[in-house]
Amino acid sequence: MNWKRIWLLPLIYLLMVGTVGAQEFKTTDGEVSFLSQAALNEFTGESDKLHGLLYPEKNQIDFYIDLNTLKTGIGLRDRHMRDNYLETEKYPFAEFSGKMEEPINLEMNQAQKVKALGVFKIHGKEKYMEIDGSLTKLSENEILLEASFEVKLGDFDIDIPKVMFYELSETQSVKIKAQLKK
């Protein structure tokens, strides 16, 4: 490479981003909730800071959430959850990256069932998952995504102490809902 043409680099980059960016659907304020149903205690946690990317042409999806934004309604419980269970200092994000089982072909205002295949990562551990959901095209520039799945804490090395089995469920039901925009 001719060193004097180094100024071309940012230009090339801008071009790439510019063309690629045009077909991406994104969100930074999707909703996530989880439900823990144990014998003695049932609670939900919520966040509206789900970041997501849907790229229909290339059939790619990528979602993540800053786990520090999950709220259960009791601050002390949130802090214990972050400190003891999710260990957000070390592992701040929950992530899912993958693709749709079949290329998506959406029609206006019709919910279409889809299956996402990919890797879910939380607490530093990864697991291949298949997640059922639905996509709805709200306009040329907007897609609504809804999905629900279950996360077993043991799969991700999140231990529940024996005294807590009545208070915290091993299986967490997770729901996501996001409007992705071009």
Place this chain on the structure above:
Amino acid sequence: MNQLIVNRILKSLALPLLFLLLYGNTHAQLERKLVTADPEVELIFHAPRQINLMTVEPLEEKTLHFAIMHTFGPLNGGIRNLYGLDNGANIQFSFEYAFDDRFSLGASRSSRDKFYNLYGRYHLLRQNKSGSVPFSLSLMGAAGVNSTDYAFLQEEAPDFSERSSFVFQLMLARKISDKISLQLSPSLAYFNAPMPAYLIEGDQQLYLALGISGKYKLTGKSSLTLQWIPNLNSDLRNNVGVGIDIEAGGHVFQMYFVTSQALNEQYLLAGGNGVPGEEFRLGFNVNRIFATGSR
């Protein structure tokens, strides 16, 4: 010379960088970003109370903190009194409600002298990760009244004013490392009329003390706790406590050995203390936080 080296480094980086940029794009991944770049340091202590002292640990808006605190009789009664469990119990219930993330109001009632206390806590500063705020600072004030029926006294029973006492406390705390937290609580207690009939050892009106609380994290869910409250203007013995905190969901259990039976702040300063080994007693607190209202 320097220019040459810089150029060489830039050159060797240029291609991998270009590759990364392109690769990143074709694989369409979002950059992972934290929502809050410089968050507050959390769980300096496990709960709003530790042993007998309040901490800087805040309550979130519209949550209610309920604490049951209990101390037993002295250990040196031996097995005959089941090491103090048979007698001399003091029990305190307290409710503290947070109006917002900074300010909360509470009420407590301890069985010793049937003492009612109204208190407030205000969180002025909170330690953050970057260290631009290196410590948390909270204030606490309380007004209390002794409601024992003194009809048995020869002289006239004390009136409301004479039964009243007050306390003011500054709480300065820092999570020094992941495992160690420390709090200094300069405290002032004032009794309008410290009568001999009250279950306190002191006979002065004003008490000054420096509360020191320490926490050493053993595992993610339990910590060793320490409390030492040197008196600054009285000849009373200093308070010493050592215990363990265990987190279990919305609960925090605290078990400890302490030299005083007092559970409210005024009596803690004026009540007098035994020494470890003698007049040492077992105590425990149960802390529970409830959410109220809608979110």
